[in-house]
Amino acid sequence: MTENQNPPGKLPAPAAPAFELLPRDLSAYRQGNVGIDYVHRFESGRPGPHVLINALTHGNEFCGMVAAAHLLDTGVRPLIGTLTVSFANVAAYETFDPAQPFESRQLLHNLNRIWSSEWLDGPEDSPELRRARELRPVVAAADHLLDIHSTSQDVEPFWVYPAFARNSEAALAIGRPAVHLVMPGGLGSGTPVIQHGHFGEASGRGAGMVVECGQHFLRASADVAIDVTRRFLAHFGLLGHDPAWAAPESARCFELLQTVVIKTPDFRFVRPCIGFEVFAQGELIATDGPDEIRAPCDDCTILMPARATIVGREGVYLSRPLR
Ligand SMILES: [Zn+2]
Missing domain, CATH: 3.40.630.10 (Zn peptidases)
Structure with a gap:
């Protein structure tokens, strides 16, 4: 029943978030x-x-x-x-x-x-x-x-x-x-x-x-x-270093290639995404009305996929790994 779970114009309904953090009086x-x-x-x-x-x-x-x-x-x-x-x-x-x-x-x-x-x-x-x-x-x-x-x-x-x-x-x-x-x-x-x-x-x-x-x-x-x-x-020297801090892990770097902005209420991903999904060059990532968003490179890694379709806001960031 994929169609019912993810009909055109709707992104998959996200799970209800757990509120471990809530606002406090500032x-x-x-x-x-x-x-x-x-x-x-x-x-x-x-x-x-x-x-x-x-x-x-x-x-x-x-x-x-x-x-x-x-x-x-x-x-x-x-x-x-x-x-x-x-x-x-x-x-x-x-x-x-x-x-x-x-x-x-x-x-x-x-x-x-x-x-x-x-x-x-x-x-x-x-x-x-x-x-x-x-x-x-x-x-x-x-x-x-x-x-x-x-x-x-x-x-x-x-x-x-x-x-x-x-x-x-x-x-x-x-x-x-x-x-x-x-x-x-x-x-x-x-x-x-x-x-x-x-x-x-x-x-x-x-x-x-x-x-x-x-x-x-x-x-x-x-x-x-x-x-x-x-x-x-x-x-930057404003605080002291904590001797308990472990040595850094080796970095993984991604280069932003394109910021996709949502153009129509029909924007949808081809499958549920949360970020860091990888697509091969040319692979379909999302559709937005008549437009297809395809991976511009191999190992295209997406970041911050929209959780809701709001025209004019970012839909997804397309990146490629640097190292
Ligand atoms: Zn923010």
């Missing part, structure tokens, strides 16, 4: 110390880089909230340089409804696609555009940026970053997660915060990386987020 973190809500900055008084740890770019990705709150709750202070901790889209986060747990990703705009001057300086308005405009100087002030995310499906954690040596060197040195999704041509479906300003320039001065920590609502994703955040800060 009102105690609203009043920051830089004049922008939910932004907290700590100066060491010593020379060193300015590192920004950013959570909740997407409102239902709770692991970053746990990691950012962990830093604040434990009274983190940088050994050198400056640390800024931000909760980005608290407005969307506060709309979380367990009956519709994927809806609170954003209110109107995807906060991680509007970091171009075209959007930020443009005439449109939305909660996300207002927040991005508020956060713009916070991002611009940072030398290094860790933007913490999670995935709708339960897949292994991975980095996402523009294909600059400064990013890959940092990710390799940090060592966890072991999987890298490298973007030679950017994301292709908008401008994420890790491509804003100097982070998007080949001559930029610092690392700007997303970490996808696992499934949105799993406790393990929050554990990854806390661990990667501490390792990121230690890499």
Whole structure:
């Protein structure tokens, strides 16, 4: 009864998620110390880089909230340089409804696609555009940026970053997660915060990386987020290294070839996908109305397949393994 399980126009109904993580009241973190809500900055008084740890770019990705709150709750202070901790889209986060747990990703705009001057300086308005405009100087002030995310499906954690040596060197040195999704041509479906300003320039001065920590609502994703955040800060000298950290696993790198954006309500995969499925060159991956999405290379590996058909949003990322 495959047809009934996956009729045209519908993606397979995902299993009901387990909510090991749920939102907590963030009102105690609203009043920051830089004049922008939910932004907290700590100066060491010593020379060193300015590192920004950013959570909740997407409102239902709770692991970053746990990691950012962990830093604040434990009274983190940088050994050198400056640390800024931000909760980005608290407005969307506060709309979380367990009956519709994927809806609170954003209110109107995807906060991680509007970091171009075209959007930020443009005439449109939305909660996300207002927040991005508020956060713009916070991002611009940072030398290094860790933007913490999670995935709708339960897949292994991975980095996402523009294909600059400064990013890959940092990710390799940090060592966890072991999987890298490298973007030679950017994301292709908008401008994420890790491509804003100097982070998007080949001559930029610092690392700007997303970490996808696992499934949105799993406790393990929050554990990854806390661990990667501490390792990121230690890499840049703001925290000490933990002697208990194991040596990094060998990295597996994928190069983003294409970001497929959903064009019609009939977008569907040829089989249920959660991410990291591999397709041979020319093999059909999905159809979107009259369009066929076929693997452009051998060992084409897909990432972040859409769990629901929403026209205008990303359907799937097509990549090829680099090593
Ligand atoms: Zn996200």
